[in-house]
Amino acid sequence: MLAEPGILGQTDSSHAQEDADSLEDFTSYLSEEIWPTLPQSLRSATHETRDQVPDVDDLPLESTVPPSFIDTLASCGLVSADSDGDHAAVSFLKKALRDYVAEACAPPPMWSKTRTTECEICEREVPLTYHHLIPREVHDKALKKKWHPQAMLNSVAWLCRPCHTAVHHAASNEVLAREFYTVELLLAREDIQKWRKYAAKQRWGVRRG
Template identity: 60%
Template sequence: MSSTHYEAQPESNSFLTFKDCFARRIISQPGFDDADLDDFTSYLAFEAWGALSQHLRDASYETRSSVPDIDSISIETTPHSVTETLTAYGLASDSESCQQLMRKIVEDYIKQACAPPPVWSTTRTIECEICEREVPLTYHHLIPRSTHAKVLKKKMHPESIINSVAWLCRPCHTAVHHMATNDELARSYHTVELLLGREDIQKWRKYAARQRWGVRRG
């Protein structure tokens, strides 16, 4: 199994979801040595990815209506390289069992890729997502509510993330709104990772992380 087969693997969220589904199914097979699981699943997922229809590769909550039903998908087109590898490693006994495994993987992928976004309350964390202190938290709309109509009209972001939130302590929440306007937040800082990419947020984070919560200041 040469790395040249998958060194240029796609890095889309859909592909990574597909790869994870591959890994979960492979791990559940008896006798599999997981020492090289990442390389192994990268190779197999990359080989199988190209055989999926464009509708499947583009699967998401927004496109779920155009994703074919699992019963209508032809798994017989699984690349020979995938069938050969699965049988060689004892993960499938023949081409038929390989197709059954692939059908389960594709079904897992469709369910995960097309799942609705989480209700914001279920994303609650223990620590502030900026300063990482265990203190009382507030929720920050990553796409400010005042911009929702504009964002949807201009199709700046998919509707599925419009209500996503970050859990921030009050000082960090205030700092975020002090350092960028609502329009800027909606357009360029709609994830925690994007916020943490700002130099001023990083400076604030280092300061806030050192502050004791609950200490009265004169």
Template identity: 45%
Template sequence: MPTDDDRAHERETSNFQTFRECLSDATIRKLAIQPTKAKKSNKKNKLGRKNAIKPVVVTQPKSQHGEEGEQDTNNDAEGLADFTDYLASEIFSSFPPDLRLLSHAAVKEDVALKERYTDPLPNHIVEALVAPLPPSVPDSLTSYNVVPSSSDVANFLAPVLSAYCAAVTAPPPIWISTRTTYCELCLREWIPLTYHHLIPRAVHAKALKRGWHTEDVLNSVAWLCRACHSFVHGVAGNEELAREWYTVDLLAERDDVQKWVRWVGRVRWKSR
């Protein structure tokens, strides 16, 4: 029978994986290449927004001579995985125990804990969590051009911390029975998953009124890793997602999605 220590270890391991995904998503957004103006395609299912996120290229830290190191594009995913894994370990290890073990059950039982780690996190809480970070964290973030200076670390980590707290304290979704063990786009297994409303809730009323969908399919969801979830919302607005990209198969037909999943699918975490 699992002991309390065993359960605490499992919770901390699961929370670390969630935090690593939140940090990875934020890092990818910071390092994403801004695309040039896209040409229109005649094929409807090839359309994408002009500001669609492109796969990232991790910039190597500068050498002692001030020159940027070269990195083969095929190694970008592996380099990002190693960088994020190391950074997540350094940051997560500095958290107080109550944050490392945060859960929905914990905040239900402890009102003070819920108020302390509410989403979004208050500035004074973020500052208190960032203060004990080892010097390697701001050094790494600035070396890889994720933040311009060490004074920007708190601003960068604030939404990461808020996303982590929101994720680990969220109640089980009503669609838990449809949960998969892998991201339905990039197919990575044993990675923290989020549920994506294939027909965004913000346009449910419009979808019914205009006859885009019937009520029985409004709550259809796909289980996606955090990176793929963010990418999907970056390539199309809510109305376009509801009208044109309302199934995993339709999303997977897009050229930009195919390019993305080929790249992000190579981002593999090492065992902690």
């Protein structure tokens, strides 16, 4: 949430990984300091709840930001250790929160525009079909059970026909919806990995007796 490009300054490539690790630790620490102080409606912001998310500029951050947050920014030289620094720290936080809200409340992608040129399982450039990662026949149940937000119901993976068939042979529609609703989760299955290795070696359009 609070990551800012170049925030730690150094650009020497020999220190790139060290800087990246330091930045991750730094931003994680700052986020942990701030997150519990924010309204629940902001912490759980989604596209569906965007009308309930408070305007960042209306939040009383000046009185709720913990001193440790400001002290950390000052110790890193990002703000001054005086009253001007307090104001700069709040401005810093507001910018980060605006970026967070914009991302959290963004509309879901138009899934038809996520089309790939390769099958997302076997990675062959062959004719593709789209697989509903949350099968349509269990959409109502997925909403009722709160497995997924409505915005995710029409998410798809672009698969060749053999891989599409393999996925549906691997599990029932309900299990696919509940447990294997991303390509990454599908590829974590041992049977899908075995199928992937086999399918990747097959020439498209060759009949097998």
